[in-house]
Amino acid sequence: MKIDKQHLLNYSILIPYLILSIIGLIMIYSTTSALQVQNEGNPFKLLLSQAGYWVISLVAIYIIYRMKLSFLRRTGLISVTLLIDGFLLVISHFFDAVNGAHGWIRLGPGGIIGLQPAEYLKLLIVWYLAHQFAKIQGEIRKYDYQALTKGQWIPNKLNDWRLVSLVFLGLVASLPDLGNAVIVALIIVVMVTASGIGYRWFSTALLGIVSASALLLGTIRVLGVEFVAKIPLFGYIARRFAAYFNPFENATESGWQLTNSYYAMSNGGWFGRGLGNSIEKNGYLVEAHTDFAFSIVIEELGFLGASLILALLFFLILRIIVVGIRAKNPFNAMMALGVAGMLLVQTFVNIGGISGLIPATGVTFPFISQGGNSLLIISIGIAFVLNIDANEKRELIQEEIERTMI
Structure with a gap:
């Protein structure tokens, strides 16, 4: 029936x-x-x-x-879609920056068609990791997190999900698009947590993210926003940190x-x-x-x-x-x-x-x-x-x- x-x-x-x-x-x-x-x-x-x-x-x-879900789970379809988005992320560097980031590809008369490849990556990374982790559920149940690393903490294969994720995360960060890079990184954490590994790994990851964020903010606070602004590509990010630390002091600027x-x-x-x-x-x-x-x-x-x-x-x-x-x-x-x-x-x-x-x-x-x-x-x-x-x-x-x- x-x-x-x-x-x-x-x-x-x-x-x-x-x-x-x-x-x-x-x-x-x-x-x-x-x-x-x-x-x-x-x-x-x-x-x-x-x-x-x-x-x-x-x-x-x-x-x-x-559509049939079997079609949406095809490795070839997911791989081609990821490669297309990766290509779009690369060529977006050659288009004019918007608010300091090369996140847009404008096409057509007057740039009427706007493509934002970093936006597409949010869903693509969910799709890709769901497909990858679903294939090794038996191993995850047996070996926990080690099933995701294959016993290698440093990726040694081009198709390793960690390497693929880092490459795409790096492409977004290089635009530089801090906001979408943060979101993609957090989505990866969500997907790893949902893969079936022990909950203790989520607690460890959450603690690591909070600690790294506190360390980053503290370092910028100590070194000064002016120093961070001298780092190539991150001048606009420095202005946002200046606004974060004391918005009313820079109320007419950052x-x-x-x-x-x-x-x-x-x-x-x-x-x-x-x-x-x-x-x-x-x-x-x-x-x-x-x-x-x-x-x-x-x-x-x-x-x-x-x-x-x-x-x-x-x-x-x-x-x-x-x-x-x-x-x-x-x-x-x-x-x-x-x-x-x-x-x-x-x-x-x-x-x-x-x-x-x-x-x-x-x-x-x-x-x-x-x-x-x-x-x-x-x-x-x-x-x-x-x-x-x-x-x-x-x-x-x-x-x-x-x-x-x-």
């Missing part, structure tokens, strides 16, 4: 995704229309661009949902963004100034529609409105985690947990940046920030999870039918 996938669609994931996407479109219009009018441009320009990407995303969700982010959140209070009534988006908070979009959400909708959006996002992430926990197939489980980890890491890195808990990283907030590439990658991740959930349900139903027929 064949069960059609369309009857197994997980609406507890699809509906929050659709609601968050629509809220994102509303906030993108709110954060961009005023400045577009001031510059005598089309107030709907960036909204239409994001809406176009959303339509493409919906088509991608439909196509990926209808601390401008973070200072105005504080003002925006303070203006919002509990209930906000009302949709469209932000002060900071009118030329004060320069990245109001991208990195600092959630600051404007707090200013316009208040702490309560922003909390509801966060609650909906965390509900979506939780439902994806549930799919991963319930999945019997190792690839399905790790893929779902990886997508959830990708969303969770990006959310916390963005909130940490706009609140001053960590240095600003230039990372967009899922769904809310203007960024077609980000929305497309999140949507493809959601499509993977919906496909995985439907297949797991179908296999479970077929097992029950076979059991009752015996």
